[in-house]
Amino acid sequence: MGTEPYEVDPKKYEASRRRFLRNAGVAAASVPFLGTFMDVLGERGASAQTFSDSNIPMFTKHPGYRFTFVNHVTTNTFFTATIYGLQDAAHLLGIPVPQWTGSQNSIVSEMVAAMDTSIAANVNGIAVALIDPKAFNTPTINALNKGIPVVSYNADEPGNKRMAYIGQNNITAGAAAAKRIVDSGLVHKGQLVGMIIATPGTGNIQPRIDGANPIFKAAGYQTVEVAGGAAQTAELAAVEAWYLGHKDVKFMYSVDSGDSIAVATTIKKHNLQGKVGGSGWDVGVPVLQEVASGGLSFSIDQQAYLQGFIPTVQMFLYNISAGLMKPCDTDTGLGYVDRSTVGAYLQHKTRWEGSGSAQTAFAPPKAIS
Secondary structure (H helix, E strand, O other): OOOOEEEOOHHHHHHHHHHHHHHHOOOOOOOHHHHHHHHHHHOOHHHOOOOOOOOOOOOOEEEOOOEEEEEOOOOOHHHHHHHHHHHHHHHHHOOOOOEEEEOOOOOHHHHHHHHHHHHHOOOOEEEEOOOOOOOOHHHHHHHHHOOOOEEEEOOOOOOOOOOOEEEOOHHHHHHHHHHHHHHHOOOOOOOEEEEEEOOOOOOOOHHHHHHHHHHHHHOOOEEEEEEOOOOHHHHHHHHHHHHHHOOOEEEEEEOOHHHHHHHHHHHHHOOOOOOOEEEOOOOOHHHHHHHHHOOOOOEEEOOOOHHHHHHHHHHHHHHHOOOOOOOOOEEOOOEEEOOOOHHHHHHOOOOOOOOOOOOOOOOOOOOOO
8 A cells, every 4th residue: 555564662652652642631441542542532531540551552563654634624613623633533543644735616527636646656555535526436446456445534425435324314313403493482373493514515515405304394384595715705695685585584503604694694683583593513712602692593513523534543443354344324413502502612722622622631521411
């Protein structure tokens, strides 16, 4: 695959690993890799014991596997936590930090070109956000034919031959969000729901509309899909303009963070709180602030950190096991963030959610509801 095995200096490796784990505030269990992995995700906090292990690294000898993440909006702040996740996984595994590449503006041809470049460079694995139903099929097959594992993350197309998908199930998440709106009693039969989406048809967000629409229809709501646009300034103007032409709307359901802000801004600007509901997606600080202030009824957490961490681990295990440990589908979950839960997000500036960069460990909740 274009890389040669290298010998790990146990002292240097262990010092590096201990430094990372000490900064993260976690302890290793008796099984080196599994214990470290679980402790990092568990954020065991100040009560954890000091890391102590033999001077034998977790993996004593392996190639410096090179992975590539192909993204559709490489500079979007949503993926800050994803980048932290792939960085942290690489440090734990003792491999180079995966390359982060693709397109800044969801230009599929740029993403395909990034995949082609990685395939030509004989990387050891590719993670790609499949935002188009067909464009990535050929490069995926080309990669697999060269023995390069391909997984999708954040956005998926089941017709693609990728080996696994790591991310939120956007169809079921959309359905769950719609059911929460129906159960809230804020909208009644015959009333209008605006379904706000930045780029209709895009594989990472259109399924959230497709999953919600049948739930709204079954409740007897009128629905209309509203295109906000890829740029946040355009989203603000588009959502407000749509509202001004549809003042009978009862709820605005948004499926991306930019439109979440646009919905909340429109609601506040026109004094619609208590009259028109709004919901958001993702947990960027501006969205969380709108939930806290009541501009949005709730938002959805899809755990972006795991969408970088887990693909890196799975591609590593595939390589080091001679292909016996195959990547597996992983749903990174659906978490509702409302006024009763948003406080913890705003209080804790975490690397895990992308709102902070420090490898800080916080005490977990005393009870799990």
